[in-house]
Amino acid sequence: MEAAARLGRLRREAAEYYRGLRVPERMEEALNALFPQRPEDLYGELANYLSKFSKAPVICKLVGRKVLDGVGQPTLEVEIYCTVKNYEKRICSTVMATHSQISENALPETIEAGEKERNDSVQTAVEWVNESLNTMLRDLEPTDQCQADKMLGEYFATKVEEKKAPEKQEEEGEEKKEEEEAAPAAPALCPPDPKSKPKKGGKVKPIPPVEPAEPVLCGSLAIGGTSLAIAKAGATIRRVPLYLHTALLKHNQESPKEMTLPLPMVTLLNCEKNSPTKLKLVKEVMLIPSVELSFKQGIERILDIQKEMTRLLESPGKTAPTLKGISRLGCLTTGYDSLEQPLLLMQTACNNIGLELGTDMYLALNCAAYELMDYDKEKYEILTGTFKSPDEMVAMYVEMINKFPFIIALIDPLRKEDREQWSSICFALGSKCYLIAEDAATQISKLKPDQNINIAMCSGVVLKYINQTKVSDLIELSGILDGQRHITILGSPDGESSDESLVDLAVGLGARFLKLGGLCRGERVAKYNRLLAIEEELAANGALR
Numbered sequence: 001m002e003a004a005a006r007l008g009r010l011r012r013e014a015a016e017y018y019r020g021l022r023v024p025e026r027m028e029e030a031l032n033a034l035f036p037q038r039p040e041d042l043y044g045e046l047a048n049y050l051s052k053f054s055k056a057p058v059i060c061k062l063v064g065r066k067v068l069d070g071v072g073q074p075t076l077e078v079e080i081y082c083t084v085k086n087y088e089k090r091i092c093s094t095v096m097a098t099h100s101q102i103s104e105n106a107l108p109e110t111i112e113a114g115e116k117e118r119n120d121s122v123q124t125a126v127e128w129v130n131e132s133l134n135t136m137l138r139d140l141e142p143t144d145q146c147q148a149d150k151m152l153g154e155y156f157a158t159k160v161e162e163k164k165a166p167e168k169q170e171e172e173g174e175e176k177k178e179e180e181e182a183a184p185a186a187p188a189l190c191p192p193d194p195k196s197k198p199k200k201g202g203k204v205k206p207i208p209p210v211e212p213a214e215p216v217l218c219g220s221l222a223i224g225g226t227s228l229a230i231a232k233a234g235a236t237i238r239r240v241p242l243y244l245h246t247a248l249l250k251h252n253q254e255s256p257k258e259m260t261l262p263l264p265m266v267t268l269l270n271c272e273k274n275s276p277t278k279l280k281l282v283k284e285v286m287l288i289p290s291v292e293l294s295f296k297q298g299i300e301r302i303l304d305i306q307k308e309m310t311r312l313l314e315s316p317g318k319t320a321p322t323l324k325g326i327s328r329l330g331c332l333t334t335g336y337d338s339l340e341q342p343l344l345l346m347q348t349a350c351n352n353i354g355l356e357l358g359t360d361m362y363l364a365l366n367c368a369a370y371e372l373m374d375y376d377k378e379k380y381e382i383l384t385g386t387f388k389s390p391d392e393m394v395a396m397y398v399e400m401i402n403k404f405p406f407i408i409a410l411i412d413p414l415r416k417e418d419r420e421q422w423s424s425i426c427f428a429l430g431s432k433c434y435l436i437a438e439d440a441a442t443q444i445s446k447l448k449p450d451q452n453i454n455i456a457m458c459s460g461v462v463l464k465y466i467n468q469t470k471v472s473d474l475i476e477l478s479g480i481l482d483g484q485r486h487i488t489i490l491g492s493p494d495g496e497s498s499d500e501s502l503v504d505l506a507v508g509l510g511a512r513f514l515k516l517g518g519l520c521r522g523e524r525v526a527k528y529n530r531l532l533a534i535e536e537e538l539a540a541n542g543a544l545r
Contacts, residue, residue, distance in 0.1 A: 026053060057082040057091075057237050058139045062226065064129025066122050069098055069497045070523030071328045073115075074122045078129055078225040080233040082142060091142070092232040096225045097502070098495035099466040117218075124219030133226055142233035145249055149227055149472035156223050156468050163217060207378045207390065208417035220468040227470035228501055242501060243534060246508025250475045258545040259538055261295050261531065262490070262506045262514040263288055265364050265409070266302050268309060269334065269342055270327040270518075277321060277335030281382040284329065284366035285342050286515070288408065290359070295535045299528060301361060303519060306332070308349040328494060330525070331518030338383070343404050358406035366411040369393070370439050373415060390414060390421040398428050409434040409513075411462065426457035436489060438462035460487030462515060465502060478509040487512035498523045500530040507534055 018024060030049045039045040061081035069075040079093040098118065136155060140148060235245035247256050269285040287305060289298025313323035313334060321341070327333040336342050343363070350357050357363065372380040379387035388396060397413055410433060414421050426435055437458045461481060463474060478488045490506040492515060506514045514531070517524040538544035 056141050057084045059137050062129050062134040064126040069495045073495050076125045076221040076225045078229040080229045091236050094229040095497040095499040096221050097493045097497050099493035121218045125222035128219050128222035142230050148230045149470040152223050223468040231471045242504035243507035260545045262511040265513050265515040267329050267331040267518045270331045272335045277337050278384040279336040283368040286364040288362040308353050326520045329517040330521035362408045364409035367413045370415045390418045394421050394425045411436045411438050423457050434459040436460050462489045462491040464491045464493050489513040491515040496523045503527045503530040
């Protein structure tokens with residue numbers, strides 16, 4: 001009798017439990033909806049029908065690990081696991097690209113110190129992901145990018161304050177000690193700054209001093225890596241590609257009817273600034289296809305030009321410089337003795353295969369001028385032993401663009417500190433070519449709160465997804481740039497990984513250009529292949545503008 005009563009009670013509880021969740025009603029709806037279809041896999045269709053009533057997936061675990069990037073340097077991988085229909089499931093992972101602030105001509109001990117700092121930063125990032133962030137983000141829906149990035153930003157701000165506290169105490173202690181030890185004395189005149197000493201022959205306005213580089217907090221990769229991994233997980237959960245997920249986040253969940261692919265800036269030549277040859281001004285020579293071409297057609301033309309350029313550089317009895325191999329940017333490496341030499345050689349390569357620069361293909365130059373300043377002379381060293389003042393640099397660029405009108409973009413033609421000359425060059429050349437700030441732009445962390453591009457004038461800014469940059473930061477910054485009529489360029493750092501997410505971000509944000517390097521290294525070619533796939537997908541869906 002007791003067993004029967006217990007069984008009856010369980011049946012009533014079960015019926016009440018299922019009715020409370022509307023299970024009988026929904027099962028009847030599912031069976032009625034599926035019967036006319038008579039699906040071959042009935043239980044599979046039942047599972048699909050009922051899955052829309054299941055709870056939204058939530059993050060249950062983050063895994064951080066140390067991996068290698070495309071040039072064998074350590075970087076961070078972040079994996080996302082979610083609870084999906086009561087089971088733990090691996091959703092996606094992302095591998096962060098790394099950006100070194102150490103210049104090409106740095107001393108060996110500086111390079112060694114930089115490598116140690118990178119190792120320490122990656123190890124700290126792994127600890128942040130596996131410990132604090134893993135706990136903090138548990139049970140968060142990966143589709144809630146805004147909340148995730150808000151939490152990540154607050155966590156990072158706390159870490160910054162933790163680092164500042166002991167440094168501030170140490171500074172205060174040193175100041176107090178100096179005050180106690182200082183004996184009364186007549187005020188001494190400060191020695192003149194050697195970087196701003198007056199020139200002979202009269203007063204010369206000194207160049208603006210170097211602005212200090214933004215300090216990179218050890219472990220900051222964890223913030224960018226986790227934010228991007230959550231964005232990828234959100235796209236996977238919503239069953240849309242990352243580029244569409246990004247566009248939906250930017251446009252407040254309104255799906256764009258059409259999307260435009262960014263124009264690729266493909267690096268063909270990497271000009272070594274430390275080679276025995278004289279030219280120092282140009283770091284990269286890049287090809288930009290005509291807008292009339294599809295991305296696939298543009299890449300095919302660039303590959304043809306690359307083959308012809310390789311033939312010219314390797315031809316016996318040639319007058320061209322020697323080909324030295326493939327750089328970490330995935331392009332041909334060589335050196336030149338004059339500015340005209342690489343431009344004329346590029347023109348020859350195009351003419352040899354029936355293409356015309358300025359019609360079928362265009363050029364962009366990355367000048368990386370911040371690497372050229374001789375602070376003793378207060379001038380840029382554009383060729384070995386040849387120096388030009390900031391004003392003379394502007395005049396030189398004007399002459400160059402007039403002589404070679406197929407150059408439609410200059411990246412970092414001046415240091416960011418030379419704001420007066422930025423205004424001059426934009427006034428002189430702004431209608432003829434894009435003047436783009438990459439390293440000459442204010443750091444991303446300062447762009448957002450300032451709501452302003454801290455450069456006197458420029459056509460656009462290269463944004464890189466590195467360190468503590470979050471997906472929400474890129475979305476907000478691209479909106480600021482759009483509002484100021486600047487163009488957005490997403491750029492690949494020097495330490496690139498095989499992760500293709502940068503391409504999806506560029507398409508979703510509506511970037512005008514995408515700067516990925518050359519077509520010769522796997523981690524860079526993978527991104528071009530991803531852009532090819534997106535072009536095909538958008539075209540097939542009738543959404544390619």
